Structures are given as C-alpha cells and as structure tokens.
Amino acid sequence: MKMRIGLLLAVLSMGALLGQDEAQFPGWMKTVGGNMGATKKALEAKSADAAVSAQKVADAFDKVHGFYKAKSVADAEQGAATAKAAAADIAKFAQAGDFDKASAAFGTLGGTCKGCHEAHREKAADGSYKMK
Numbered sequence: 001m002k003m004r005i006g007l008l009l010a011v012l013s014m015g016a017l018l019g020q021d022e023a024q025f026p027g028w029m030k031t032v033g034g035n036m037g038a039t040k041k042a043l044e045a046k047s048a049d050a051a052v053s054a055q056k057v058a059d060a061f062d063k064v065h066g067f068y069k070a071k072s073v074a075d076a077e078q079g080a081a082t083a084k085a086a087a088a089d090i091a092k093f094a095q096a097g098d099f100d101k102a103s104a105a106f107g108t109l110g111g112t113c114k115g116c117h118e119a120h121r122e123k124a125a126d127g128s129y130k131m132k
C-alpha cells in the first residue's frame with residue numbers, strides 16, 4: 001500500500017513538473033530568438049560578445065532538451081541536443097577568436113529551428129505559437 005502511494009505521488013509530481021516546464025517553454029524560445037539576433041550581429045562584427053549570447057542559447061536548449069527527454073519525444077530531443085551543441089561551439093570558437101568556425105556552428109544552429117517547429121509548433125488563431 002505504501003509503495004502504491006509512493007508511486008502515485010511520484011507520478012503526480014512528474015506531471016506537475018512537466019506542466020511547470022511547459023509553462024516555461026515559451027520563455028526559453030524567446031531567449032533563443034532574442035539571442036540569435038545578437039549572436040549573428042556579434043559574429044559579423046567578429047566580436048567575442050557572440051560567446052555571451054550564444055551561451056544563453058545553449059543554456060535555453062539545455063532546458064528544451066531536458067523537457068523533451070522527460071517526455072520521450074525522440075526527434076525533438078535530438079534537435080535540441082544538436083542546437084545546444086552548436087550554440088556551445090559558437091561560444092567556444094568566438095571566445096578563441098575563430099570566427100570562421102563560430103559562423104559555421106551558427107549555420108548548424110540555425111538549421112535546427114525549422115525542422116522542430118514544423119513538427120512540434122503550431123500557430124494559434126491569435127497569431128501566437130504553441131506546442132503540438
């Protein structure tokens with residue numbers, strides 16, 4: 001009996017956690033969207049500032065990755081992992097002053113958006129985005 005209650009509580013708290021994360025998801029994507037522009041500009045200017053904004057993108061995708069991993073959505077988990085790794089590469093290369101490699105990683109990062117959005121994002125009637 002105790003076991004069952006324990007299990008029930010575990011399941012309930014998992015659900016609550018997922019619900020909370022889902023509420024945070026748009027914030028992570030806004031962080032991604034906002035910092036993509038800043039990163040692009042900084043890379044064009046060959047500024048190491050690109051590392052700062054790229055790291056924010058990497059941190060946001062770390063959360064997105066954890067979210068989809070918990071939900072066992074394999075393709076989105078993979079997409080988020082690729083995006084996170086590419087953003088971390090930008091930060092690393094920008095810091096090292098290797099802007100060719102940083103820009104290449106930016107291309108990889110930008111290539112992850114569309115696939116995941118087509119599969120997992122839809123536009124609501126009011127023009128805002130939501131998960132599908």
Ligand code: HEC
Binds near residue numbers: 027030032122131
């Ligand atoms: C692993 C899946 C995935 C990847 C990769 C991904 N997104 Fe998203 N994105 C979503 C989902 C799901 C939504 C809809 C839910 C939401 O709005 O938060 C979304 C919404 C957004 C929004 C709208 C946020 C809002 O609600 O106002 C922006 C901006 C955005 N993404 C930018 C990007 C950019 C830029 C990239 C690539 C660098 C990217 N995303 C990569 C899944 C992803």
